[in-house]
Amino acid sequence: MHALFLVDPWSILILEEEERAENPPKKVRKIVSNHLKSSNPKSESRLPLLSLDIYVPRDERFGHVKFSDFLAYALKSIAQVLLPEISSLFDKTINEFDSFEDVFDLYNGGIKLPGKATVSKVRNRVPWELLKELVRNDGERFLKFPIPEVIKEDKSAWRTDEEFAREMLAGVNPVIISRLRDSPLTKYSTPIHDMLQFKFKYEIIIKHNLVFPPFQQAMESNRLFILDHHDALMVYLRKINSTNTKMYATRTILFLQDDGTLKPLAIELSLLHPQGDHRGAVSRVFTPAEDGTVEGTIWQLAKAYVAVNDSGYHQLISHWLNTHAVIEPFIIATNRQLSVLHPIHKLLQPHFRDTMNINALARQILINAGGMLEITVFPARYSMEMSAVLYKNWVFTEQSLPADLIKRGIAVPDETKPHGLKLLIEDYPYAVDGLEIWSAIETWVQEYCDFYYPTDESIQKDEELQSWWLELRNEGHGDKRDEPWWPEMQTRDDLKQTCTIIIWVASALHAAVNFGQYPYAGFLPNRPTISRRFMPEPGTPEYSELEQDPELGYLKTITAQLQTLLGVSLIEILSRHSTDEIYLGQRESDEWTCDDEPLAAFKRFGERLKGIEKRITEMNENPKLKNRVGPVKVPYTLLFPNTSDYSREGGLTGKGVPNSISI
Template sequence: MGFCSSLGTSHKAMEVFCMKSKESTIISQKKVAVETKKIKGTVVLMKKNVLDFNDIKASLLDRIHELFGKVVSMQIISSVLPDPENGFRGKLGKVAYLEKWISTISPTAARETQFTVTFEWGETMGLPGAFIIKNHHHSQFFLKTVTLEDVPGHGRVHFVCNSWVYPTHRYKYNRVFFSSKTYLPCQTPDLLRYYREEELKNLRGNGTGELKEWDRVYDYAYYNDLGSPDKGPDYARPVLGGTQEYPYPRRGRTGRKPTKTDPNSEKRLPLLNLDIYVPRDERFGHVKFSDFLAYALKSLVQVLLPELKSLCDKTINEFDKFEDVLRLYEGGLKLPNGHTLGKIRERIPWELLRELARSDGERFLKFPIPAVIKEDKSAWRTDEEFGREMLAGVNPVIIRRLQEFPPVSKLDPEVYGKQNSSITKEQIEKYMNGLTVDQAIEENKLFILDHHDALMPCLKRINSTTTKTYATRTLLLLQDDGTLKPLAIELSLPHPQGDSHGAVSKVFTPAEEGVEGTIWQLAKAYAAVNDSGYHQLISHWLNTHAVIEPFIIATNRQLSVVHPIYKLLDPHFRDTMNINALARQILINAGGVLERTVFPATYAMEMSAVLYKNWVFTDHALPTDLLNRGVAIPDPGSPHGLKLLIPDYPYAVDGLEIWSAIKTWVTDYISLYYPSDSAVAADPELQFWWTEIRKVGHGDKKDEPWWPQMSTIADLVNSATTIIWVASALHAAVNFGQYPYAGFLPNRPTVSRRFMPEPGTPEFAELESDPDAAFLKTITAQFQALLGVSLIEILSRHSTDEVYLGQRDTPEWTDDGEAIEAFERFGKRLVEIEERILERNRDERLRNRVGPVKVPYTLLFPGTSDFTREGGLTGKGIPNSISI
């Protein structure tokens, strides 16, 4: 009982709990003469030569190894018969071999191949609990499942593996796989405990050395690989994590050597080398990687920097009119003349040019038409759509209810001076449909999109680059028809005499015609720029991608694959470490795509570190988030325990149903394994897992009082539900709408390049004479637009092998029938939610569901039923995990 009682639970209470579902204990060690039987096994795997584009060399060398007797061997481990000569661990069966490796022809595509294996197994060996596999071939293979038939006394036994198995010389230990049974630590058969503990020890590694592709080590590191200080000070970036100035979640360790210039920074791989280390089982599968490469090909346009700039039309790096922007979707950019094309071909592989050229051979960089302009090319400019996208667009998680007027800043006045809003009642009441500000606040009808405090502390440095932008506040009125009406936009800059002197602000109010109308459109653009940058850096990258990675690392280090919470959470971690590693390599690094396309530029990741100071894990539970933002109030009688103050809030309405379905599933599942709070508190793996998340993975937050104690079932249910929500639904809501809404850059510009024109200046004169040109010269430039649109087209695409919420890639992920039934109920709830979402989208009274642009809100449409596996820019479907 020592394994369970290590956390101080009384021996008697723990014994009662553990013995309820414990496997039969060790049978008599006396030798019993029992006839040995042969049992057949089916092994499903994918060979390397199939997955690596028909690597003929790998296939040939495997055949040669096979001829010399270097084969794939397996040994079953008994869960009930001990081996006194092996430390009383489970008895090993005789070695068996995969049959007909040479003669079994693999498919030409990345598909599974079945092999047979025959084991000798006696009745005294009992239930096979695990097996050891040794790969003596030249190449690795992906082991999917192993199934044993007619095991004496037990029948069929299934093993879900889903792991790469490298040649034996790559390991210093045996590769062990466990059956589909689920065990808490104290319920683990005694003879399997060594293997369970040893496997976790192997996955933790020793914390030293550079990790290689065959290493299976999950470990932590700071974000110290974003800069390249050896290239010069312009490429140096601060280390994120480990300091009060720049706290950050931890990322997966690679162990690369430090740079020469800065010993605290890790040396980077060459830009186009995408082989950055993550544990091999965390890397994209063949189909996913093929999809990623196919679409990433177009986005690598930074390789074409000088050439692309020369291709832009008569005004270098500018869209002259909106028709120029639309041409990206309707016909693409014209290929350059022969002389320029020849120059490009000298630098760029023809295969890349051919991909960029698409199928017509005449134009390139032609993008799919974004949903926001598909039905109506000008509806995005309306005030109604501007407000609607705060509720149903790509960043619907920021808007909050205004509860005091004027809006108040939380910035320290001793450091930043007066930062409260300068908006007055007189400025906005004329647009409030007869209401006063006091009445609107009393009736819960005033709302704000507030990016002021987030941006003001770093705005001076941001504006020292090519960016010229403001910290914005946008006030909106909830109207009787359920829509939000913009009332005013405040644009603020740091005081020229210093931060302590406060902000210098200007307020703009709605107008539709003349120069005032153009100025109002620009004011909305500045607000959209703030929201776009905050969305990409905080709502999307930080609050989903970055914060989830420590949970993934801790789960693999501290929870065995047979632990019920591992089995619950693992599908929600698929591909996340890989996409985060790729992001560090080409997206969020110094000079990467994000710095080139989002307004904070070189200060982007610093800003995200500063805002991580405000991150609170428990606040990302959807009901808590809605209550904290004041868009909902407690209502014990309602289905979700709260009442939305914006009834037609698509993200919140659909999200609460998804949240409730996830929580019900998690509650049902956890109740199967934890009968009491004491069982949660007494689970050593669970406690070590939670402690490591808090003290290491999110170590810069370790002293925060809001962390759940993980001492009750409620703690575990709420925490697991929040993890699953963030990794699935929240990420889907803030990711897959990027191209539909921001693929048309004027709707969601990412950069502003000049301030609001002042009367009497040439810029103001242009605003009067050619408002579209003035607008386009203010927002994202042409090259940045091309690069940004290329990026978000990739990020918004579902892979063809996506696994959606309510689905599993392996049907027999557990042999627990009750867990399978609970999961099936979860899937049925999601199907019902899908039907209700479609019904709401058809209801014309709910004006925020579709809006002036006629884009139905489907970002939280689960995708469980009748969902095609074609992938692409579907704008719907909740993947299980942050997989792109």
């Protein structure tokens, strides 16, 4: 098939034109090759689209089982090859979901193909083996997906305000919410409290029966929280909104209720001033309204715009940048500077398994120009630019979970509490379970490092270790080489802190932001990735449509059908555990070291993780902890270590902390 040599829809259009002119494939490939050549001799050339011949050092390649699993899952996500065919197919039929029932059909039986003639036409233009995988067994339904957990027990609970807020604490991106404090005044911002005092009157609070003390008192008593996707996204609004995407920068204010749940109070939607960026933002504030009314649908749309922001930020920053991308320099420096017999190499190597290979594949089909992320998330062609720019905010020491919680104002130091922290949202599943795992990792690293490095001087005289750290700072994270926050690697505490953060990021942090993708975002109305039109204004056709058919108006605003299919296909792959996964507290071999004390310490680490599993199970069964399960009845298990023998089952388990970033 000629299409196997192509890299993007533009090239496929060239192919179609050349085929109609009956030019030979060789000429077609030459045209595409010339199109892709860069004037920069140091630039990399892109591989053919479906090529898996990506250079990865031999000892960093997938094992046979992992590679087999990956190929099997990838067959369900062949969207880039079929993109023109799928686009053509849906453009002639149903490019929109008409109701939520149409979305549910994706899981009940897929999308009905328009007819055998169309199937025959598509069959002539794509590999039949791939088409059969999409059509599945009955030959009539297209792209049937597993039922996401968020709608398995209740098809409508995702729409509640309680679930909307709960997912900020226990969903797929629980690492952004922060305590509302005095807001910094920036070129795009008005201080939040001023905005609310002016626009969000107390009469509205009374109208909606919210138990809410005076604003300043609520803030000082740590009852107000914010999901802030405002200033980071304002920079890109004008660029992004010049495309088919129509989005806002958002801020969501939430109130901590007496039962430990969060209540959304207001959502701010902001655009840049039409008379220029120097004029700042133009903002509108929306407040909760009753379901079943136009105001209720408007409120649902406001929450959807927030979810769009959060989905894109999650995928590009929380997930790709802050786990996959930042850990790769550590892998390279470890392999270059530490011998395989070095104790720190032995400590860290399990947490680097398969990461180089999965990152290489991501650069080929996921984060590349014209790749899956650009097609399915709102920043589109600005995705990698945004990720690269926001890397300037990355601070290595703040990747420590306690430091992160303190920075976000979610916790305060308190030596009388476990882990030396007091959580201001006590029922915060990600933080509660995360602190348990962080503490277990920290203890394991401390016991291991103390055995091999009895003094600070032993750290300073270890030439391999010093070369490793020098390369990491100056080459691996070279943009950050002069930052004052880097540990100096002169003391045992420096080494322990560094290794604990590396293991946490590669294992628990990645698990928390990755394996919940399909359970929560597999149903796109709950986590839309794109908004296609602005909030409808009274008197417009869009507003009338919203009045007459709220579901259709909602669906026409969020991710379209084609992008939904592509996005759900992608996250189904990303959310699956491989059958050869090795989880935290496990090793490929029991003979990884001959030293008895490290082996005993590692066994204690495993036993502590088993105790954490038991506590997580107990908490999920406690009805007083409402954020553990929520209205959708999905227990929080993303940080369930999964140390038992049955953990090799693989698939969409929604639980387990792998040692490494392997998908």
